[in-house]
Amino acid sequence: MDRRKFIKYASFTGASFTIAACTERKSNNPQSGVSPRTSPIAVNEPLKVGFVYVGPVGDFGWTYAHDLGRREMEVNLQGRVRSTFIENVSEGADAERVIRQLALDGNKLIFTTSFGYMNPTIKVAKDFPDVYFEHCTGYKRAANVGTYLGRFEEPRYLTGMIAGKMTKSNIIGFIGAYPIPEVIRGIGAFTQGLRATNPKAKLRVVWVQSWYDPAKEREAAQALVNLDADVLTQHTDSAAAVQLAEEKGIFAFGYNTDMSRFGAKAHLTSAINKWGKFYTHKALAVINGTWKPENVWYGIGQGMVDISPLNPAIPQDVQRLVMAKREEFIKGSAHPFNGPVKDQKGVVRVPQGKVLEDKQQLAMDWYVEGVEGSLPKGSLK
Incomplete structure (x- = not known):
């Protein structure tokens, strides 16, 4: 593993x-x-x-x-x-x-x-x-x-909120490393934020089976652009997606560290550790x-995770909305998986008034509602 x-x-x-x-x-x-x-x-x-x-x-x-x-x-x-x-x-x-x-x-x-x-x-x-x-x-x-x-599911949710407001195609592209609970949880949190601000938006995932492979990450980003994604995000380690977004004139989010240096116009913010x-x-x-x-x-x-400075291209009302949710996370009055949370089949996995417990997050092997496609079989570990 x-x-x-x-x-x-x-x-x-x-x-x-x-x-x-x-x-x-x-x-x-x-x-x-x-x-x-x-x-x-x-x-x-x-x-x-x-x-x-x-x-x-x-x-x-x-x-x-x-x-x-x-x-x-x-x-x-x-x-x-x-x-x-x-x-x-x-x-x-x-x-x-x-x-x-x-x-x-x-x-x-x-x-x-x-x-x-x-x-x-x-x-x-x-x-x-x-x-x-x-x-x-x-x-x-x-x-x-x-x-x-x-x-990291907290900043993931915040970036999803921004994506929902910035997309025009209502298609968001996600570059995944491996389909394991850590990454699936990030996909879920991002999608929960996405759907909170734009219920019509959908997330499409391309898996690269690597944590760090700039060439594969760029190929995956291009494939997602070909599928009409106009905002890209990732659970991989290079800045390839941000760089491609800058070239294509679309938006992207970095991950782990502030990746704005790789695409000043494209980079909206990064979920940072x-x-x-x-x-x-x-x-x-x-x-x-x-x-x-x-x-x-x-x-x-x-103070172990956050989002990096926001791109001025994000409208002020959206910035205020995101920062208000950030404050709720800090105070503990909000959770990225506040119920109700449904899976792709419409089954309620987290009831109203409940949150997805830590134990369930650490074993997450299902897509939330709003993610297209299915998890690769036989690859979860």
Whole structure:
């Protein structure tokens, strides 16, 4: 299973972040009663922190966002940490080898940033009980292994709202990586937002079976344009769709980081992930001896996800509508999957007055109403 195969997720700006403000945050982890480990790092010894990346740091997507977080952590903790990263690490035996080597090299905190690293992380952690591990998007924890991700369905919903107001053809194109719960959930949240502002709009999906392949992503974007899509969005890592949209004179949304540099006119906004404050917080917890294995799943309100600055081409009334919904997400008075939510067959999956629970989101294997086509068979994992 590849990378974020369950779950993948304004900005944490280092300039305003101080060590004094970094206190232990509450967690939704069922293991939150576990006592923190109490082995503070020596005051004069920088904490060595290792990162394992599934893609290149220059993808301007998932891996780039994590590396921005790593660099922000170093700025925030100025000399108290020393970090290193290994990029383009495939899952399986290669991942285990890299994670183990980082532990052998003296890294006391290791972030593994791909779902496919989950089992290798757990395996290596057993052999290094005095090393702390944080696995992004996974669900397996241990005495020295925590998990984390962002509620990217919130910014997805907001971008869907914008798409519904900006489309003229009422056809939106979505480039999907793999048809697994993480991506399906993003498709669903986007479509819920889309239909909230434009009930006539439809979403068409093209799967590329890759997280990062600019050529395939561009081909998929072109195929969607050929199907009359005049707004493109994606759950892949390159800026190929934004670049094609700029060439074609249509609109697009970026993903993971602000991709406006690749299409100033086309780019409406991006659903972004920001990891810097979380990385700072966890590193400081290790330094202070207060680290404990948590299950962190944070949204816009906690600052782990958001949307990038809005394109002025978006009408002011639409911008106000979107920002009002954003505030509702922050306050917890709205949810991307507020009922009623129907699937493609018109079956009510979430009744009025209910929301799609986390457990159901993490196993989502169905399209919401408004998505055309069917999920590829035999590819869900």
